[in-house]
């Protein structure tokens with residue numbers, strides 16, 4: 110195995126593209142080092158991206174925030190501006206692992222590791238976050254929603270490196286929330302999860318809603334119909350029940366020792382309801 | 397595999413070492429530098445026995461490559477006592493019998509100090525969440541929490 114601490118994103122992309130064997134990008138390493146330890150993954154090349162200038166910074170841009178790909182989630186959680194604008198994104202990111210893991214892990218690593226249960230991913234997709242990607246042929250922007258393609262798989266081409274994710278600006282009366290179910294209170298993998306992002310009208314009705322579910326399909330999924338059902342309502346009981354049913358309808362979970370299909374399906378709907386109510390209150394809505 | 401030369405700072409002292417590209421910081425500390433305070437419990441980030449700080453952040457040294465330590469500031473349990481003078485956390489762990497086998501203890505001390513540096517007066521709940529990544533098979537945690545709180549109180553001058 111070779112280790113390269115790239116000095117630019119272009120250098121990282123070129124090295125990854127030129128390596129015929131297995132490669133890994135090293136952000137926080139909290140997935141990569143576990144894979145190395147297991148011996149199941151033996152990369153020929155590891156490219157550390159943390160020395161690339163600016164990649165560990167959070168920058169205000171166009172009323173939103175650009176989060177560098179190497180910003181540890183603990184640092185994200187200490188950024189008052191991002192926490193105020195996108196509390197749901199931050200709470201998902203901050204649920205990952207322990208204090209020790211938080212000091213290292215990144216949202217982009219969570220996304221590119223490709224787990225359908227990744228806790229940072231539903232919030233980013235609900236936020237319509239956009240990834241900036243540098244590859245051997247230059248730079249492109251792609252919605253985060255288009256990156257996961259299956260367990261452990263992404264749509265990134267060989268040599269492509271995400272350098273940042275952009276969280277867009279939002280109106281004053283808007284917020285988001287993320288919830289996961291785990292059998293204990295810390296240090297576990299989501300059995301089901303939900304992120305909800307809402308914008309409200311002046312009369313407290315929902316103007317726009319995006320509902321995203323984790324751990325109930327091969328990738329994180331957008332529950333489009335569930336979002337549409339919220340629009341125009343003040344999230345009354347009947348609307349929330351229909352919204353939860355729409356979540357259950359799109360959930361296609363697996364059965365394993367951590368949760369049955371029936372349990373995961375029902376839990377996804379329930380978490381979506383609760384996350385919607387939290388986002389509604391955070392956005393300043395009163396019923 | 398080609399060895400990588402690394403210069404770093406540990407507990408305020410400069411260190412230079414050669415390591416393999418896939419060698420963890422934990423293995424470097426223990427096997428190359430003789431700093432055996434950090435323990436390997438799991439090697440996969442779950443137990444916290446290998447906790448150190450890297451540029452001021454609490455991390456699992458089993459999840460950091462030795463090669464990543466270049467130019468960094470690291471602190472380990474070996475840097476906690478001041479010569480023969482134990483840190484208040486260390487003293488209260490002994491006085492309060494907050495350890496049995498001791499394998500988790502260096503990691504818990506480093507983690508607890510990182511919290512108290514940031515928040516000198518944590519609630520028990522804050523402390524328990526902060527230490528959720530530090531597993532102890534012996535004590536049942538209660539004495540650990542009490543020892544950290546006793547040390548925190550002493551450090552606040554209370």
Ligand SMILES: Cc1cc2nc3c(=O)[nH]c(=O)nc-3n(C[C@H](O)[C@H](O)[C@H](O)COP(=O)(O)OP(=O)(O)OC[C@H]3O[C@@H](n4cnc5c(N)ncnc54)[C@H](O)[C@@H]3O)c2cc1C
Nearest residue numbers: 134136137138139140141206215218219221227228271441
């Ligand atoms: C003890 C422990 C507890 C954990 N708990 C949770 C949890 O509760 N929830 C959860 O979701 N996860 C959890 N994880 C998994 C892991 O911490 C997260 O997935 C984390 O966000 C990964 O980020 P990283 O920066 O460490 O990624 P890395 O390990 O550095 O990289 C992960 C993957 O992403 C790729 N990658 C990294 N950066 C980029 C980039 N910029 N562009 C393209 N590809 C890239 C790498 O090639 C690699 O395949 C846990 C892990 C541990 C060890």
Ligand code: FES
Nearest residue numbers: 437438439444458
């Ligand atoms: S040995 Fe590092 S967390 Fe267990």
Ligand code: FES
Nearest residue numbers: 496497532533534
């Ligand atoms: S004292 Fe034995 S593991 Fe904690």
